[in-house]
Amino acid sequence: MNEIQNTTNDLDQEMIGWRQDFHQYPELGFEEHRTAARVAELLRSFGVDVYEGVGGTGIVGVLQRGTTSRAIGLRADMDALAITEENEFSHRSRNDGKMHACGHDGHTTMLLGAAKRLASSEKFDGRVVFIFQPAEEHGRGALAMIEAGLFDRFPVDAIYGIHNMPSIEAGHFAVRAGPIMACEDNFEIVVQGKGGHAALPHLTIDPIVVASEIVMALQTVVSRTLNPVDNGVVSVTDFSVAATRNAIPDKVILRGDTRAFTPQIQNRIEAAMERLVSGICSAHGADHRFVYSREFAATINSHKEAAIAADVATQAFGRDSVNADCQPIMASEDFGFMLQHKPGCYLLLGNGGVGPGGCGLHNPNYDFNDEILGRGAEFWVCLVESQLPAQPVSQAPAGG
Ligand SMILES: [Zn+2]
Ligand SMILES: [Zn+2]
Numbered sequence: 001m002n003e004i005q006n007t008t009n010d011l012d013q014e015m016i017g018w019r020q021d022f023h024q025y026p027e028l029g030f031e032e033h034r035t036a037a038r039v040a041e042l043l044r045s046f047g048v049d050v051y052e053g054v055g056g057t058g059i060v061g062v063l064q065r066g067t068t069s070r071a072i073g074l075r076a077d078m079d080a081l082a083i084t085e086e087n088e089f090s091h092r093s094r095n096d097g098k099m100h101a102c103g104h105d106g107h108t109t110m111l112l113g114a115a116k117r118l119a120s121s122e123k124f125d126g127r128v129v130f131i132f133q134p135a136e137e138h139g140r141g142a143l144a145m146i147e148a149g150l151f152d153r154f155p156v157d158a159i160y161g162i163h164n165m166p167s168i169e170a171g172h173f174a175v176r177a178g179p180i181m182a183c184e185d186n187f188e189i190v191v192q193g194k195g196g197h198a199a200l201p202h203l204t205i206d207p208i209v210v211a212s213e214i215v216m217a218l219q220t221v222v223s224r225t226l227n228p229v230d231n232g233v234v235s236v237t238d239f240s241v242a243a244t245r246n247a248i249p250d251k252v253i254l255r256g257d258t259r260a261f262t263p264q265i266q267n268r269i270e271a272a273m274e275r276l277v278s279g280i281c282s283a284h285g286a287d288h289r290f291v292y293s294r295e296f297a298a299t300i301n302s303h304k305e306a307a308i309a310a311d312v313a314t315q316a317f318g319r320d321s322v323n324a325d326c327q328p329i330m331a332s333e334d335f336g337f338m339l340q341h342k343p344g345c346y347l348l349l350g351n352g353g354v355g356p357g358g359c360g361l362h363n364p365n366y367d368f369n370d371e372i373l374g375r376g377a378e379f380w381v382c383l384v385e386s387q388l389p390a391q392p393v394s395q396a397p398a399g400g
Pocket of ligand 2: 102103104136163
């Protein structure tokens with residue numbers, strides 16, 4: 001049993017209803033029309049000012065108290081994945097082939113719950129900017145909102161986000177200063193050889209042999225190029241050949257994915273890969289094309305805001321519920337782009353290790369744990385009240 005209080009109040013019940021409704025109607029990145037309309041409708045019903053279409057299907061809600069110019073940004077993501085749900089419960093997906101397998105239905109709901117509570121609270125002074133972003137999974141939604149003027153139209157001193165995490169006990173928070181999630185880069189390598197008869201290999205340049213050597217050599221990028229105390233991942237995830245059994249093909253395409261925490265390591269990985277690909281192809285007389293692209297920025301928490309988030313969670317839920325120096329994760333998160341523009345912090349909230357949410361994120365059996373909705377909303381409210389305190393200036397200045 002986890003430590004979450006089992007006292008459900010009316011808002012908790014309401015949030016469960018919103019969450020399960022979002023879960024039943026998942027929408028992919030930039031297609032979150034129903035979800036965004038529902039978010040806008042609920043925000044308006046609470047008395048929050050609503051701005052729609054900020055970066056495609058993005059929604060911004062603004063709640064102002066008093067006259068101070070202090071402002072805090074709270075962000076949730078709304079998109080689902082192209083996964084066919086295997087759960088059988090009554091709130092399973094009704095949109096075939098789409099599923100909230102990453103718990104963004106819960107993120108959206110927790111932020112709505114916080115908006116409802118804050119809208120009837122006088123315990124803060126300043127502006128709360130509620131950011132409901134589209135298309136996190138493709139890593140395009142944060143940039144779309146930023147390019148649509150998110151931080152110019154709705155300036156904030158700092159920005160915070162939460163992701164649910166199945167490997168952490170339900171309702172516990174994990175956070176760290178510095179990198180918490182990695183960047184993601186993608187690559188494509190075309191090995192251009194010379195095709196021919198399978199029985200006459202001496203007349204060909206066999207791209208399968210060359211590409212195989214590349215796959216093995218790429219295993220040395222992390223182990224022999226990076227400093228052992230740095231982190232990196234290089235994964236070849238696709239080895240494509242237009243094959244015929246008795247012929248040597250003329251080309252192989254390799255695709256894959258790399259992860260790191262700093263631009264320096266990204267650069268080192270890219271350079272080492274290019275050197276190996278070029279050298280191996282040249283040694284075998286094959287041509288090549290190497291394309292390396294940067295997809296997600298690393299999610300790097302600023303020290304001050306990470307300490308604030310850990311303090312707020314500790315004060316609200318107790319020291320045993322907060323890991324203030326968790327291990328970073330090599331997966332990636334679109335929120336990293338927002339943290340390139342504003343100081344802030346990304347936290348993990350435990351979804352628990354049992355039940356439908358006990359499996360990994362992006363699993364067809366995943367489900368956000370409704371028991372943690374109240375805790376997520378409570379964290380948001382406590383964060384706002386601590387950073388935009390209602391008391392006049394004698395209190396410690398907040399935010400940034
Ligand atoms: Zn995801
Ligand atoms: Zn996610």
